[in-house]
Amino acid sequence: MIDLIIFWIGVGLLFLGGILDVIAAIGMNRFNNFFLRLHAATVGSIGGAVYPLAGIALIAVSLDMPATFKYYIAGISVIAGLLIVLTAPAGSHILAKAAHKSGEVSPKPVIVDKLREKEEVSEE
Amino acid sequence: MVSVDVLGFVLPGAFILYTVAMLIYSYRVFKGPTLPDMVLAIDTLVVDLIVIFMLLSLYYLTPYLAIGAIPLAAWVFLLDIYVAKYLLRGKRK
Numbered sequence: 001m002i003d004l005i006i007f008w009i010g011v012g013l014l015f016l017g018g019i020l021d022v023i024a025a026i027g028m029n030r031f032n033n034f035f036l037r038l039h040a041a042t043v044g045s046i047g048g049a050v051y052p053l054a055g056i057a058l059i060a061v062s063l064d065m066p067a068t069f070k071y072y073i074a075g076i077s078v079i080a081g082l083l084i085v086l087t088a089p090a091g092s093h094i095l096a097k098a099a100h101k102s103g104e105v106s107p108k109p110v111i112v113d114k115l116r117e118k119e120e121v122s123e124e
Numbered sequence: 125m126v127s128v129d130v131l132g133f134v135l136p137g138a139f140i141l142y143t144v145a146m147l148i149y150s151y152r153v154f155k156g157p158t159l160p161d162m163v164l165a166i167d168t169l170v171v172d173l174i175v176i177f178m179l180l181s182l183y184y185l186t187p188y189l190a191i192g193a194i195p196l197a198a199w200v201f202l203l204d205i206y207v208a209k210y211l212l213r214g215k216r217k
Binding site: 011015018021034041044048053059062063064079080090091095096097101104 | 159
C-alpha cells in the first residue's frame with residue numbers, strides 16, 4: 001500500500017516537472033531580454049529537472065524489481081538532482097555577471113544601474 | 125510493490141512533455157541574438173536531457189543508460205564557467 005502511494009507521488013512530481021518545463025520553454029521564447037530570460041531558465045532547471053529527478057527516484061524505489069536495479073537508478077537520480085540544485089543558480093549568476101560586465105547584452109528598459117556606476121568609479 | 129507494466133502507461137506522456145519543451149528551447153538556441161542567450165538555453169536543454177536519460181533507463185529497464193546523467197550535470201556548470209571566462213577575456217588583470 002505504501003509503495004503505491006510513493007509511486008503515485010513520484011508520478012505527480014514527474015508530470016508537475018514536465019508542465020513547468022513547457023511553461024519555462026514558452027517563457028524563454030517570449031521574454032525579450034537576457035536578464036528576463038534568467039527567470040525562465042531558473043524555472044526550467046529547478047522546476048523542470050530537480051522535481052522530476054526526485055519523482056524518478058521515488059518511482060524507482062517503489063518498483064517490483066531487483067534491488068541492484070532500483071536503488072542504482074534512485075541513487076543516480078538523487079545525486080544528479082543535488083548537483084543541479086547546487087550548480088544551476090551559481091552558474092546562471094556567473095553567466096549574468098559576465099554578460100553584464102563585458103557589455104555583451106544591455107538591459108533595455110533601465111532606470112538606474114548601480115553595478116555599472118560602481119564599475120565606472122573603480123576604473124577611473 | 126508496483127508492477128513494471130504500469131510504467132508503460134505512465135512514461136510516454138512524460139516523454140511527450142519533455143520533448144516538446146526541448147523543441148521550444150532549441151528554437152532559442154538557434155535564434156538567440158547574443159551568446160549568453162544561447163548558453164542559457166543550452167543549459168536548460170542539457171538539464172532536460174538528464175531527465176530524458178533517466179526516463180529511458182526506467183522505460184527500457186537497463187541501468188547502463190543512467191550513468192551518463194552525472195557527467196552531464198557537471199558539464200552544465202563547466203560550460204557556464206568557461207563561457208563566463210571567455211566573455212571576460214582581457215577584462216581582468
